[in-house]
Amino acid sequence: MKLDDELLAYLRGERYANTVKIDYRFEPEDWRYRTQIDWLCDLVRGKRVVHVGCVDHTIDTIRHKLQRRKWLHARLCESAARCHGVDIQGDGITFIKEELGLTDVSCADILGDAFAETISGEQWDFMLIPEVLEHLQDPTGFLRQVAAHHGKTFPAVIITVPNALARDNCRLARRGIEAINSDHCHWFTPYTAAKMMVNAGLELEKVLLCRHGTINRQSVLKTWYLRRHPLLRNDILCIARFAGRR
Secondary structure: OEOOHHHHHHHOOOOOOOOOOOOOEOOHHHHOOOEHHHHHHHHHOOOEEEEEOOOOOOHHHHHHHHHOOOOHHHHHHHHOOEEEEEEOOHHHHHHHHHOOOOOOEEEOOOOOHHHHHHHOOOOOOEEEEEOOHHHOOOHHHHHHHHHHHHOOOOOEEEEEEEEOOOHHHHHHHOOOOOOOOOOOOOOEOHHHHHHHHHHOOEEEEEEEEEEOOOOOOOOHHHHHHHHHOHHHOOEEEEEEEEOOOO
16 A cells, blocks of 8 residues: 555654544555465565565474465475575574474574674575564564664565454454453554654555455455455554664
8 A cells, every 4th residue: 555745754753643534545456355474475586585584483384284274484484485484483493403404594583693693694585573562562663673683784674463453353343352462461453563663663565455365256245345344454564674774
């Protein structure tokens, strides 16, 4: 979607209003109803990337998603020229190396010296941080630290976060129900996701809305509805550059 100068002024704190009604300007690609995995695989095709949080939740989650071709790291490895996975879950990294044979992974804190040494001396196109920030108590502060540590190494960062405006959330809310991953600390909207990245000192380039999970081709009415209403999709994808990187 297009972020015009007026919206960017609010995101940067140059303007203030108690209530801003944002009339998003959708571009042709916004009318494409695609999965998060499809978007990410296209964005990294032929690129050299680092995938933060590559393990997912647990080893069982990896096994389950592999059977359905929904484990993101494997799909990214198929598409990217190089995809280095990093996670703080040691057991998961060991499983990926020893059981799956994907050795281009490391168990590390991306803000630590060991990780900086691992990726030094390489040319990278993107750092991917998908489905991570909603688990953190201070996602803006985390992104600021990422920029401080890696802004000279990576030209750009891609993040994905859950969309609070998703159709299923609205339907459940009418019944007095919130369905959420118990480890999540935050919901986002396109505006608040963009605000987070701008507040972290990143130069926002693009915001997309997509499907987290698979698209059921038999659900013709639902697919048609979500094609027509991008803001009701359940995942937000943002692309931003580190300050000064063009």
